[in-house]
Amino acid sequence: MKETAPSTMESLIQGRTLGKFRCVNCFERITAPHGSKTIKCPKCGFEWRVSWIDPEFPRIRGPVWEVNRRLAAEEVSKRGKGVK
Numbered sequence: 001m002k003e004t005a006p007s008t009m010e011s012l013i014q015g016r017t018l019g020k021f022r023c024v025n026c027f028e029r030i031t032a033p034h035g036s037k038t039i040k041c042p043k044c045g046f047e048w049r050v051s052w053i054d055p056e057f058p059r060i061r062g063p064v065w066e067v068n069r070r071l072a073a074e075e076v077s078k079r080g081k082g083v084k
């Protein structure tokens with residue numbers, strides 16, 4: 001009896017690398033899970049829209065304005081509340 005090894009499965013798992021790029025705001029290296037449409041920077045909290053040129057190659061398309069504007073506004077309001 002012949003047993004077929006699941007070699008294709010193994011190579012698929014091994015080939016599952018994560019795409020990396022830099023945060024435009026703070027230049028932190030971010031890892032994007034495959035197929036994700038947005039990615040949040042763990043360092044500064046800004047969010048970026050991601051487009052996938054290739055299954056292994058993510059690219060930042062632009063900021064998620066709703067999130068980044070809110071973060072910027074929070075910064076401003078913190079400063080505006082007499083915090084010296």
Ligand SMILES: [Zn+2]
Pocket residue numbers: 023024025026027028041042043044045046
């Ligand atoms: Zn960042």
